[in-house]
Amino acid sequence: VxxxxxxxxxxxxxxxxxxxxxxxxxxxxxxxxxxxxxxxxxxxxxxxxxxxxxxxxxxxxxxxxxxxxxxxxxxxxxxxxxxxxxxxxxxxxxxxxxxxxxxxxxxxxxxxxxxxxxxxxxxxxxxxxxxxxxxxxxxxxxxxxxxxxxxxxxxxxxxxxxxxxxxxxxxxxxxxxxxxxxxxxxxxxxxxxxxxxxxxxxxxxxxxxxxxxxxxxxxxxxxxWSTRATITPNSHNSSLVVRAFHGEYDIDVWVESELMTTLQVDVLDSSPSTSIDISI
Missing domain, CATH: 3.20.20.80 (Glycosidases)
Structure with missing residues (x-):
């Protein structure tokens, strides 16, 4: 903190x-x-x-x-x-x-x-x-x-x-x-x-x-002032976009009913966009 x-x-x-x-x-x-x-x-x-x-x-x-x-x-x-x-x-x-x-x-x-x-x-x-x-x-x-x-x-x-x-x-x-x-x-x-x-x-x-x-x-x-979203890719090589308030986020990646990984990302108000790559 x-x-x-x-x-x-x-x-x-x-x-x-x-x-x-x-x-x-x-x-x-x-x-x-x-x-x-x-x-x-x-x-x-x-x-x-x-x-x-x-x-x-x-x-x-x-x-x-x-x-x-x-x-x-x-x-x-x-x-x-x-x-x-x-x-x-x-x-x-x-x-x-x-x-x-x-x-x-x-x-x-x-x-x-x-x-x-x-x-x-x-x-x-x-x-x-x-x-x-x-x-x-x-x-x-x-x-x-x-x-x-x-x-x-x-x-x-x-x-x-x-x-x-x-x-x-x-x-x-x-x-x-x-x-x-x-x-x-x-x-x-x-x-x-x-x-x-x-x-x-x-x-x-x-x-x-x-x-x-x-x-x-x-x-x-x-x-x-918080963002929660569930998004589903339509292919194995998809680009997904979410508009979010700035802050610290956890991204849970699920395949069917199994949690594969959790990523942390900071969405900063000083940057117009934040990009991450996820490979499973």
Missing amino acids: PVKGHCLIWGMDDKVPSWMLKEDVTVEVDRRLQYMSELYRGRFEQWDVYNEQLHGTWFEEKTGNANFINDTFEKAHRLNPGTKLFLNDFNLLNGPGYTGAMVHLAKKLIGQGAPVHGIGMQSHFPNEKKLDIDVLAGRLEILGEAGLPLWATEFDVNITDATSKANWYEDVLYLLYADPNVEGIIIWGFWSKFHWRPDAALVEGMDFQENESGRRVRSLWNDV
């Missing part, structure tokens, strides 16, 4: 440990980067390097280093050369105010040569009273101007009304899935007993009962 690391640095004042106030900040940051990289090297596909960097500037202020973000990304990249490094912040998609600022920051860092590989959009809904898909689509379009992959990193919908919540989950997921710049969606918890916002959960109670939102989300993952 692919794993994302969250996070190496968090610059909000209330998120900095109290003991850090007494230490050399740059030395302690370097120590943390080294320690975390050694502990998890090769195990994470992504790292959120600097969390909520548009809202918290504690490290820049304490070090007097205006290029602290750039320097931190460069250090993280040297220690984790095979890991994608992300910016991550809120009010990019789920609320106004910081969408353009993130694009400006990303372009600035890229222009300075910083190894920034993606933008994480914390997606805690609703920040606004009404769900306006056109407004959200406009924000995604603006974020796409940074030229980086986008991930919805902390998606949840905190509404008490079951139907309204399910509608929000479904509509936002459709929007995210349809945008070519969005490469991934991470739902920020699913069980009501272990969720920072229990009303946003997809599964409730000690008996793990799936609610309406959970059923809708599971249906999108397993049914709507």
